[in-house]
Amino acid sequence: MSGNSELAVETLELGRRYGRVTALEGVNLRVTKGSYFVLLGPSGGGKTTLLRLIGGLVRPSAGRVRLHGRDVTDLPANERPTTMVFQSYALFPHMSVARNVGFGLALRRVAKREVRERVDRMLDLVGLTGYQERMPHELSGGQQQRVQLARSLVLDRDVLLLDEPLAALDEKLRKEMCFELKRIQEQVGITFIHVTHNQEEAMTVADRIAIIASGRLIEEGSSREIYEHPARRFTAEFIGETKIFEGTVEAADGARARVDIGIGVIEVGNRDANVRVRDAVSISIRSELLELLAPDETASAAMQSVPATYEKTIYLGLTSSHRVRLPDGAEVGVRRFSGARGTARIEPGAQVRLAWHMEDARLHTS
Amino acid sequence: MGGVPVAAGSWRRRVFGEEGLVRYVFLLPAAFMVLCFAVPVGLTLVWSVFKRTQFWMEPGLTLFAYETFFTSARAENFAYAMVHAAIAVVVSFLLGFPIAVFVRRRVPVSIQHRVILLFILPFMISELIRVFALRPVLARHGLVNEFLLQLGVIDEPISAILFTPLGVIIGDVMSFLPFMVFSGFLAMEAVQRYVFEVCDDLGAGALHTFKDVILPLAAPGIFAGSVFIFVNGLGVGLIPNILGGPGAVNAGSIVFESIVALDFPLAMAISAIMIVTLVALLWIGHWLFDLTRVLEPIS
Amino acid sequence: MLQDYRNPWLYRGMWVYLLLLVGALLLPVFYTIYISFNEHGFGAQIYDFTWDWYRVMLGNTQIIDSLRWTLGLGAATVAIAVPMGLIAAKHYKRTRHKLVLVTLMLAPLFVPADILGSALLVYFKNLNRACNWLADTLGLEWIRTWFELGFGTALVGQVLWTVPYAFIVILITMSRYHAQQTEAARSCGATGWQAFWRVEFPQIRVGVASASAFVFILSFNEYTRTNLLKGGFDTFTTVLISHMFNTGMSEDSYAMAGTVSVISMLVVGGVLVWSLARVERLEREARAAATPLGSA
Numbered sequence: 001m002s003g004n005s006e007l008a009v010e011t012l013e014l015g016r017r018y019g020r021v022t023a024l025e026g027v028n029l030r031v032t033k034g035s036y037f038v039l040l041g042p043s044g045g046g047k048t049t050l051l052r053l054i055g056g057l058v059r060p061s062a063g064r065v066r067l068h069g070r071d072v073t074d075l076p077a078n079e080r081p082t083t084m085v086f087q088s089y090a091l092f093p094h095m096s097v098a099r100n101v102g103f104g105l106a107l108r109r110v111a112k113r114e115v116r117e118r119v120d121r122m123l124d125l126v127g128l129t130g131y132q133e134r135m136p137h138e139l140s141g142g143q144q145q146r147v148q149l150a151r152s153l154v155l156d157r158d159v160l161l162l163d164e165p166l167a168a169l170d171e172k173l174r175k176e177m178c179f180e181l182k183r184i185q186e187q188v189g190i191t192f193i194h195v196t197h198n199q200e201e202a203m204t205v206a207d208r209i210a211i212i213a214s215g216r217l218i219e220e221g222s223s224r225e226i227y228e229h230p231a232r233r234f235t236a237e238f239i240g241e242t243k244i245f246e247g248t249v250e251a252a253d254g255a256r257a258r259v260d261i262g263i264g265v266i267e268v269g270n271r272d273a274n275v276r277v278r279d280a281v282s283i284s285i286r287s288e289l290l291e292l293l294a295p296d297e298t299a300s301a302a303m304q305s306v307p308a309t310y311e312k313t314i315y316l317g318l319t320s321s322h323r324v325r326l327p328d329g330a331e332v333g334v335r336r337f338s339g340a341r342g343t344a345r346i347e348p349g350a351q352v353r354l355a356w357h358m359e360d361a362r363l364h365t366s
Numbered sequence: 367m368g369g370v371p372v373a374a375g376s377w378r379r380r381v382f383g384e385e386g387l388v389r390y391v392f393l394l395p396a397a398f399m400v401l402c403f404a405v406p407v408g409l410t411l412v413w414s415v416f417k418r419t420q421f422w423m424e425p426g427l428t429l430f431a432y433e434t435f436f437t438s439a440r441a442e443n444f445a446y447a448m449v450h451a452a453i454a455v456v457v458s459f460l461l462g463f464p465i466a467v468f469v470r471r472r473v474p475v476s477i478q479h480r481v482i483l484l485f486i487l488p489f490m491i492s493e494l495i496r497v498f499a500l501r502p503v504l505a506r507h508g509l510v511n512e513f514l515l516q517l518g519v520i521d522e523p524i525s526a527i528l529f530t531p532l533g534v535i536i537g538d539v540m541s542f543l544p545f546m547v548f549s550g551f552l553a554m555e556a557v558q559r560y561v562f563e564v565c566d567d568l569g570a571g572a573l574h575t576f577k578d579v580i581l582p583l584a585a586p587g588i589f590a591g592s593v594f595i596f597v598n599g600l601g602v603g604l605i606p607n608i609l610g611g612p613g614a615v616n617a618g619s620i621v622f623e624s625i626v627a628l629d630f631p632l633a634m635a636i637s638a639i640m641i642v643t644l645v646a647l648l649w650i651g652h653w654l655f656d657l658t659r660v661l662e663p664i665s
Numbered sequence: 666m667l668q669d670y671r672n673p674w675l676y677r678g679m680w681v682y683l684l685l686l687v688g689a690l691l692l693p694v695f696y697t698i699y700i701s702f703n704e705h706g707f708g709a710q711i712y713d714f715t716w717d718w719y720r721v722m723l724g725n726t727q728i729i730d731s732l733r734w735t736l737g738l739g740a741a742t743v744a745i746a747v748p749m750g751l752i753a754a755k756h757y758k759r760t761r762h763k764l765v766l767v768t769l770m771l772a773p774l775f776v777p778a779d780i781l782g783s784a785l786l787v788y789f790k791n792l793n794r795a796c797n798w799l800a801d802t803l804g805l806e807w808i809r810t811w812f813e814l815g816f817g818t819a820l821v822g823q824v825l826w827t828v829p830y831a832f833i834v835i836l837i838t839m840s841r842y843h844a845q846q847t848e849a850a851r852s853c854g855a856t857g858w859q860a861f862w863r864v865e866f867p868q869i870r871v872g873v874a875s876a877s878a879f880v881f882i883l884s885f886n887e888y889t890r891t892n893l894l895k896g897g898f899d900t901f902t903t904v905l906i907s908h909m910f911n912t913g914m915s916e917d918s919y920a921m922a923g924t925v926s927v928i929s930m931l932v933v934g935g936v937l938v939w940s941l942a943r944v945e946r947l948e949r950e951a952r953a954a955a956t957p958l959g960s961a
Contacts, residue, residue, distance in 0.1 A: 057848050077851040084852035089843040092850070094867045103863075104853035137950040148849075155853060392760075395753035395828070399769040402821050406788035407776065413787055422790075461686065468679045476948065481683070483937055488690035490879065490933040492886030494902060495922050499693030501914065502700060507708045509696050540690060594775060601777020604889065608909075618779030618889075625783050625893065634787060637780045644775055658764060 007069070008033045008159050008191035009054055014063035016049055023049040027063070027217045029210060031193060033158075036185050038206035039195045042238065047212040048163055051195045055161045056080045068158060083152040084161040088168040090148055091136040097123070097147050098132035104155045122150040125184060142173045149181075153188060160185075162194040166201060178204040199239055203227070211235050231272065233364035236284035243290065243332050245283040249275050257363060259283060263327045266304045266361075273363040282364045288335040289360040292322060293353040294346060305355035308332070310346045324354055407641055414635035423630045431635035440620055444636075447606070447616035450531055451599030454538035455592045458546045461539070463588065466550030467580060471562050482551050489544040497537050497608050504528040504536065504609070529611035537609040538599040546591040553587020554580070556659055586655040593647045601640055694926045701923035706916040718920035728904055728921070735885060735900040738816070742823040742884040747877050749824070750831025754839055757832075774829045778889035782822060786893045789818045814896030822890035827883045831876040838872025871940050878936040882929050901925065 009031040016024045024046040031037045039047040052058040054065060056077035064073045072080050083104075091100050099106075101122055102115040110118075123129055126146040136144060145165055152160055165181075166174045182205045185192045196202050202209055202223070209226045211218040211234070219232050230236040237244060247261035257270040259281060268283055275281055291303075292310065299305045308324040311331070321333040332354060346352060380386050417426035435441055469481050488496065503509045504527045511523040527533055561583075565575045581588075599605070603618030615623075617640050624633035651657055700706065704713040722728055753770050760766055773781065792812035800809035812818065842865060850860035866873075888902040895903065905921045 055852055057851065076857075077848070078854045078856055082852065083854075084849065086845050086849055090845045090849040092846055092864050103850070104855075107854050107859060107863075135950070151849075151853060161852075392752055392756040395749045395756065395832075396766060396769055398749065398824075399772075399828075402785070403773055403781075403825055404769065406784045407781065409788060410784045464679075465683055465686065468683070472676060472679070479944075480941055483941070484683075484687045485690070486937065487930065487933055488687065488694070490882055490886075491691075491694055491926050491929045492888070492902065494886060494888045494906070495697070495925050495929075496690075496693055498905075498909065498922055499697040499926075502707050502919075503693045503696055505708075509692070540693070543686075543690065597775055598777050601780050602889075603777075603779040604906075618777050621779045621783050622889075622893075625786065630787055633783050637784055640777070640780050648775070658767075 006033060007031060008035075008067065009037075009193065010066040010069075011050075011054070012064045012066070014050070014053055014060050014065060016053060016058060017061045022215050024053070024215045025062075027212075029217060029220070031191060031208075033068075033191055034189055035207045036182065036192045036194065036205055038202040038209045039193065039212050040199065040202040040206075040209050040239075041197065041212035041218075043197055045213040046215040047195045047197075049215075050212060051084075051161050051163055051193060054159070054193065055082045055084050057084070081158040082161055083155050083157040083159075084163060085145070085148045085152050085165045087164040088141070088144070091144055091151075093136050095136075096132065097128070097134045097136070097139070100136065100147055101150045101154055103151060118154050119150075122154040123147075125153065125187065126150045127180070141169050142177060145169070145177065146180075149184065153184070157190070159191045159193065162192065164195055164197070166196070166198075174198075174201060175204070181205050211238065213238070229272070230284065230362060231364070232366055233282045233284065236362060236364065241287040241333060241335065242284045243287060245285075247281060247283065249277050249279045249281055252276055252279075257281075259363075261306075264306045266306070267358055268304070268361045268363050269359060270363060273365055275363060275365060279365060283361050284364060285356050285361045287321070287333050288319075289356055290332070290334040291355045292324065292334055292346070293355050295351050295353075297353075299353065299355050302357055302359075303355045304358055304361065305353040308352050308354040310348060310350045310352045312348055324352060326354070410634045410637040410641060414631055414638045416631050416634075418629055418631045421628055428631075431629075431631035434629075434632055435635055435639075440615070443613070443615045444617060444620070446531070447600055450535050451538065451596045451616070454535050454542065454599045455595045457535065457539050458543045458595050459588065459592065462543045462546035462591075463550045463584075465547050466554050466584070466587075467576075469551060470554035470557070470559075475559070478551075482547065485544040485547045489548075493541045493602070494604060496540060497605055500533075500537055500540060500609060501528065504533055528609060529614075531610070531614070533609040533611075534606050534614060534616075537605040538595065541602070541605065542595040542598055545594050546588075549587040549591035549594070550584060551587075553584040553590075553659070557583045586651070586657050586659045589651040589655055590657055593644070593651060596647070597640070597644050600643075694930075697919055698923040698926060701916070701919035707914065707919065718916045719924070721917045722920045722924070725917070727899070728901070731899040731901050731904045734816075734898045735902075738819060738823060738891070738900060739881045739884040741816075741820050742827055743877050743880050745820070746824045746827040746831045746880045747835075747873060749828055750835050750876055750880075751873060753828075753832050754836040757836060758839065758844070770832045771829045773825045778826075778887075779893075781825065782890040782893035785818070785822055785825075785890070786814075789814060789821075789894070814894060816896075816898070818894040818896065819891050822894045823884045823887055826887055826890055827880040830879050830883060834876040834879060835869065835872045838869045838875075842868050871943055875936045875940055878932050882932050886925060886929060 007030050009029065011027050011029045014024065014027040014029070015022070027050060029050070039050060041047045049058060053060050054067075056072065056075055056079070060073060064071055066072065067081055077084075092103065095103070098116070098119050101119045105115045105118060119132070120129075123131060126149050128143060128146050128150070131139070131143070131147075136147070139147065145168075148165070162181075166177050169177060178201055181192070181194070185205075192205075194202075194205060206223050208220065208222055210220040211226065211232075213234060218234050219226070219230070221229075221231075226235060227239055230239065233244065236242050245259075245261040245266070247259040247266075249257050250260050250265060251258045252270055252275050254274075255270060256267055257273075257275050258265055258267055261283070266283070273281070292308075293299060293305065306326060308326050311323045311325055314321045314323065314333075315338060318338060319335045320338045321335055324332050324334065326332060334354070378386075381388060413423065414431055415427050415429065416423040417428055418430070435444075466482075469478050473481055501508070505511070506523045506525045506528070508528070510527070511520075514520045515523065527536070557580075561579060562575070565579055600616050601618040603616060603620075603622045606614040606616050606619055617636055621633045621636050624630070624636070648657070701718055702714050702716070703709060704715040704717060705711060706718075750770075753766065757763060757766055757770075789812045793814075796808045796811050799805050846864050846868075847860045850864045851857070855863065886902065888906055891900055892903050892906070899907075901921070902925070905918060905925070908915065908918045908921070
């Protein structure tokens with residue numbers, strides 16, 4: 001029954017149903033030892049269920065879970081080499097910070113002095129030195145999450161599971177805590193699996209990201225791969241701001257495909273997707289990789305373009321979104337740094353061209 | 367990176383683990399309620415058709431007990447008791463429900479529960495003692511009469527309170543009114559406070575707010591409270607015994623007297639009538655209002 | 666706030682009405698206590714304070730004896746009804762058959778004392794006959810007295826009467842507990858038991874304690890069911906009622922009623938004050954949490 005021991009977590013066709021509702025189905029996940037792994041996806045997509053299945057808080061209705069090559073499917077949470085940090089309300093309100101952090105050690109009957117030393121060391125690590133005697137209600141949200149982190153890390157388990165640990169914090173604090181989490185993970189070197197619906201949070205902390213939606217594992221890769229080369233249309237749409245064109249393949253070879261998107265025919269690279277003629281496909285382009293060409297400008301040979309009508313510019317602070325309307329009625333935003341020049345002088349209603357470099361467009365069959 | 371704690375022995379998991387034998391402990395309360403409550407209460411229907419013997423009863427199929435009940439003065443008294451219980455329900459509603467609404471709407475959220483808890487105190491003192499204590503209050507030379515005489519409202523003590531139907535109704539209301547406050551409040555708790563602010567904002571008058579918003583939302587609670595008061599008013603035999611006049615009875619006291627007279631089938635027949643009435647009322651209520659809504663705040 | 670525009674007199678009037686109503690509900694009890702301290706008893710024109718009636722009461726061995734039974738029955742009822750309410754409340758949180766369970770647990774509230782008492786009486790008499798028959802025909806002597814009317818049967822009656830209250834009180838306390846803490850404890854290595862005893866129980870202890878007090882008082886005050894099911898012994902309330910029906914309202918029955926009321930009020934009032942003080946503290950803590958001492 002032993003699997004690959006280089007993997008901290010391995011799930012095989014893992015699934016969970018609640019009555020007639022399927023929360024998760026057929027998930028095969030592989031997490032390398034010592035990596036910071038993020039499960040990212042929309043609310044209700046099943047990512048928390050997956051985390052709880054790994055942690056042993058929920059029993060799978062199908063499939064197996066292996067931790068470090070050992071099958072743990074039938075073990076409850078307290079007998080697995082995992083530990084978990086929750087969204088909030090998970091500190092024991094009737095215990096001081098020190099007793100919260102030392103809870104798991106006290107259960108194992110570790111000597112009091114050793115408990116104290118290890119608790120102090122952990123509080124040090126999470127930056128809460130001197131908070132031992134505080135009660136949970138005397139801490140801010142961020143501090144409470146640090147205590148939870150210490151409570152889990154002090155146990156020296158191999159895998160730390162974090163269930164939306166920063167969701168209850170405000171924006172600024174969340175950014176700070178992201179860097180903290182990353183630093184702590186690098187320092188202790190154990191595997192972190194972190195669930196979130198926040199892309200920025202995911203990008204900040206992750207070595208690798210898995211996209212979970214509709215109870216399935218959509219795709220998995222490094223942050224850069226997920227953002228720049230999404231294989232699946234869902235990923236492209238879910239992450240960042242993306243324009244999707246739907247169309248049918250007119251001609252294709254190993255390198256390129258010509259796709260009819262209704263308002264024109266465009267060319268796109270076909271190395272990864274490998275589509276064939278008459279396939280229904282979608283093409284995704286990140287909004288910051290789109291460009292607007294004034295009527296008098298001509299596109300370079302490497303660029304694809306479609307006609308559009310310029311409508312208005314929406315100021316968003318760091319960036320601005322230049323809105324254009326395509327002949328089929330769809331509205332598209334083109335993102336530029338607000339300071340950048342070039343498109344600001346176009347009059348509303350002017351005919352322009354929406355253009356992009358061919359290699360920036362991704363071809364998806366699903 | 368030691369990690370895994372020592373796995374508990376498998377026999378311990380088989381007994382104490384989530385899927386071990388210990389989970390059957392959770393079925394014990396329900397099993398107790400079935401064996402010591404549902405079964406005896408259900409069996410009253412069976413025993414009510416048994417034959418009466420001198421000291422006990424023997425299996426049989428006879429409606430003699432029901433005949434005895436319906437052809438004697440008991441049936442008429444029972445009907446009166448129902449009327450008295452119904453009046454007690456109405457009076458309790460009129461006196462108690464406004465409290466539930468007032469507390470939910472106007473009292474600051476942080477002290478609402480405390481105010482409602484004020485009604486726990488009288489509720490927790492034995493209804494026996496409270497009914498008993500009404501006697502000196504309502505008696506000819508009792509507190510109420512003395513007070514009214516002092517005020518000069520009356521010249522003669524009113525003797526028509528104690529040992530009359532009025533006394534019984536007062537006893538019912540004094541005993542069970544807190545329950546109307548509790549269940550009314552519990553139902554109102556399911557109503558978010560912003561609902562009232564919306565009503566005020568839309569300029570709904572007090573009457574409209576009450577009729578179109580409060581009443582439908584609190585209906586399950588009102589119904590639960592009403593059924594409780596009605597059934598207990600009909601079934602607690604002590605109240606007519608202590609406060610009613612000679613011959614004042616209700617289902618409870620008839621049952622008790624039948625037991626004393628060793629007429630067990632009769633006692634069971636009246637119990638059965640009460641149980642069927644209760645089940646029917648609750649079933650109708652559940653069908654009309656979904657009584658589980660009363661419990662929403664706690665689950 | 667819209668409240669600011671309302672008629673303040675209506676608001677005050679409702680408060681006055683509310684307090685008057687509570688007062689009216691309590692009035693007979695206080696009046697009884699008042700009479701119990703009058704040397705001349707009920708209806709006298711003069712009032713002389715005395716402890717005599719309580720002395721008479723305490724001198725009555727039957728009453729003292731019944732008090733012992735009452736306390737024993739109360740303790741046994743607490744010992745059974747409270748754990749049962751707790752287990753049922755735990756079960757309620759996890760079961761899918763919530764409606765069935767809650768109906769079963771709360772139904773005894775709706776069945777009047779005389780009805781439930783006599784149904785149980787006939788039930789136990791039947792079981793007793795069956796046991797006697799088994800003892801006679803099969804020689805199983807040891808089961809002969811299982812269902813004889815007595816302490817055990819009265820206990821069943823009292824547990825049925827009190828368990829709904831224990832269930833509700835504990836369930837309400839549990840609704841404030843975050844189940845996530847149990848999961849956190851489990852993922853820190855606690856078994857289900859350890860998570861319950863070390864994390865959940867300390868937080869619902871107030872509910873369990875109040876439930877115990879309420880159950881004890883309800884048992885202490887119960888009359889009808891106990892009277893039907895008790896068999897040979899007497900409790901405080903059965904003595905009181907038989908006094909009343911046999912000899913009318915004698916002065917020492919006022920003292921007995923006074924005793925029951927004062928004990929009830931002390932216990933219930935004590936529990937209320939204690940649990941409210943606790944709620945107060947928790948709220949203070951919640952406010953403190955809103956303004957943290959240090960920043961992250």
